């Protein structure tokens with residue numbers, strides 16, 4: 512019996528890797544850019560410096576992976592929060608499209624932004 | 629010094645009432661008594677009509693699972709004193725139909741369990757003359773934890789997904805599937821995974837983890853399910869990227 516579930520390993524892999532990557536990288540990134548630099552604990556790098564850094568292919572790839580997979584991690588979790596938590600079982604299709612769709616739009620937007628710099 | 633404790637027990641006698649009701653009993657609060665002792669006291673001295681299951685009285689048979697103040701427990705392993713001064717509300721395991729008083733209908737669970745083929749599956753039995761299947765201590769350790777399951781169904785009562793998705797195969801059945809998948813004598817993993825990667829299988833689980841918290845045998849069904857998800861996801865990618873590798 513082939514059912515909608517056969518695609519679940521795919522969504523779950525994105526969710527799983529996204530969770531690991533988000534847990535490893537986001538706290539460090541947030542600490543640096545959200546706390547340490549604004550509070551002056553670390554001297555703020557110049558715009559040109561950051562731009563050159565981001566234009567490096569490896570940095571681009573890193574940021575892309577972090578952003579995209581974190582979004583898919585969110586999408587999967589939020590889907591089940593709506594589905595199980597709010598008991599919106601009957602809206603399953605719509606919820607899945609909205610959640611994964613948002614993550615896909617975010618992924619495309621990050622591609623566009625990162626490689627458009 | 630408190631000498632008694634009251635038990636509020638859910639009663640349901642289908643010939644008498646259409647909805648469950650609660651009945652209170654006062655029982656001696658003895659240091660060495662578990663909830664099951666109190667139930668036996670009630671049955672012997674106060675009300676012989678009370679129905680419930682039990683057998684071993686030592687946490688092995690898995691038949692005495694009930695809700696105590698809303699948490700699934702083995703009543704033979706849960707002391708009255710923990711709940712002093714009381715009262716203790718005793719109810720049948722949730723997420724199961726109730727047959728009578730504290731007795732649940734476990735037939736759905738048995739059906740799910742059977743689907744997992746919780747036995748050693750061989751493509752070909754080796755002839756008796758070849759002797760027994762040998763196993764090293766390391767190979768035993770691989771699955772031993774999952775083999776501790778006593779089918780008490782506390783995990784089914786604890787799992788919110790079982791409540792929401794009655795078709796979900798559930799923690800114990802999946803942990804037992806893993807018990808055989810990790811056994812080096814077994815060759816049935818593919819058959820089990822076929823069922824478990826589809827509807828009602830492992831991806832129904834959202835890793836709430838309550839199953840592992842209530843498990844009296846530290847089987848850790850939640851861990852078993854997550855390991856299964858990783859393996860099934862790897863298989864999925866493999867069959868996508870190497871379709872010819874599919875035997």
Ligand code: FES
Nearest residue numbers: 684685690692704
């Ligand atoms: S009576 Fe056997 S496990 Fe409690």
